[in-house]
Amino acid sequence: MTRFIERHPAWALILLIAVALLLWLILAVWPPGLEEAIGRKRVFLNAVFNGITLGSLYFLVASGFTLIFGLMRNVNLAHGSLYLFGGYIGYAISAWTGSWILGFIIAFLGVALIGIVLQIAVFRRMEGQDLRQTMVTIGLSIVFADLMLWAFGGDFYQIQTPSWLIGPIELPLVTAVKSSGEAVYLRYPMVRLVIFVAAIVIGIAMWLALNRTRVGMMVRAGVDDRDMLAATGVPIQLVFVAVFALGAGLAGIAGVVGGTFQSISPGEDTRFLLASLVVVIVGGMGSIPGAALGAVIIGLAEQLGSVYIPTYAIVVTFLIMVLVLALRPQGLLARR
């Protein structure tokens, strides 16, 4: 952090001002002139919160994608299918047992199992052939998409939110002041906040697992130099299988999350594949903090864009990607 400030003082200053401005926009009561210029504060706050919670969903999907890519150089273009499959499992389990939590667990295990099978049966046979692996994942995504369409049809499914999470919660953020002087506070759906907190917990747990455990050490060493790690006698195939299972399982969890606060249907696989691609390109390939940063940026850009410039929202996301590729082609937080 301090090194960044020393090396790029101008950028650090711009970033600091941007963050301060954002904080002021969130915390302060807006003066009437501002409300006239860009609309109500409640709309803005909702867009920011939606953006951050959407970003936490993107993080869940993209962190698995970036982990698999970082270690195995495998651009898993079937990642969106794993997400969608997780959503369908979560829906089936929670509809059958009535338990939301159980849906998460089974979705994680089920999709992780698919990941294990894929790694052992398919990708291990073509190790080191990046392009061929990617082609295989494209083929798999087509097959998976059609199998899921066969099994679940083209309907929209929404996973039932458990009763203890339904309803809004009042946050200590003032959206407006009534003429009587009474402050109006922001009300926001409880379930989204819980998912946001859960994503942070998962992110921190992943960071700890990668940086403070022996297996994490192996994974980080593998990201840097796979062949050298194998030469030191680490059972690298086992590490590969574990990482693929974890990455796939995270996509499965994300599917349940997505099915709860949006819905799942054919075509969502492509949407989340695109989201993970852009998040990973922006944040830096193979970097977990990069995925987190990229996810928040893309989530915010998408939500604020769809509120303030509805027909060009996707262009904002795309421009961010272009800007990052132009200025820092390896991604914002990539090491190389």
Add this chain to the structure above:
Amino acid sequence: MSLVQGAHSQTSQPAGARAALLAWPEFNKPAVWLVAVILLIMPFIANGFFLIEIFATTLILGTIALSLMFLAGYGGMVSLMQLTVAGFAAYMVAVFGMSANTNISLGWPWWLATPMALVLATIFGTLGGALAVRTEGIYTIMITLAIGAAFYYFTNQNWAIFNGHTGINTIATPRFWGVNWRSDIPFYYVTLGVAAFCYFAVQYVSRAPFGLALQGVRDNPRRMAALGFNVNAHRVAAYAFASFIAALGGVLQVWNYRQISPGSVSVGACIDILIIAVVGGITRPVGPFIGAFIFVILRTFALDLLVKFGLDGNRFRLLIGLGFLAIVFWSSDGVIGLWERWRRYAAAVDKRTSGGHGHG
């Protein structure tokens, strides 16, 4: 990168052949002449359905896939946005030309709208390529796929230019010299002419100094840079050339269907182009056309075939996906590779059986 290796141009010819034959070795083979004659007299063999739905569609999809073959085979860059460039050209034809959506279409005549569409689509593809060459190898797929998907979602969202998810309908097609060029037989010859032009253009460029330098860049970019070649400029130029070919395919496609909507530029359609090129083989310009033929035949008849076998006719994409997986697993250079392997095997068997008769 085993898939893109081996696309070397064939310049070895028997000594004494004429210069023209040296430049175009395929004119030496009788099979090539046979295929050319069959394609030329096709309107007298096939009826309207086969002519347009099978052969013209094959030629159009083959042309778009040819642009991917050029990038992947000679440049080592697997771009998933070739269909997006084609779709962009198609949208531009609809926006600048005449259509039923008069609030959007500018109503230019076709001879003005079409070059405009080609130029804009080429610029679009070149800019996308300039973005994609910022990173290398496997990242190209990710970035071009992101560009393709972003364009798809943009056409869905935007109503001012692209008319949202309904798209633009009843697009006017050219009529001049008293010929309606969209009626079956003239349109077939137009697609055949454009496809042949693109095929020979790719064939020619692959042997021209630029194409050879591009193949050098594919095999060893650092060495080419050390030799004084501007690696990125070659790559961007390859994108520009490929974009022009894809744009030609896109214009033909919009004339064929006379409508364009986001469904035509969806991610699935982008991936279909990759499947066509890979199934046909990305080592030779003829591969994409073979791949397109297989794809179109499957797409048209898979439903009836599956129903005949008592299966669900809607599982066409499953069939395509499994076929693609099989090709990627067993033959890294597509159907052409299978054919060549079979010929080599047959030749070896032939040599063994007729070894005692002094054949050679």
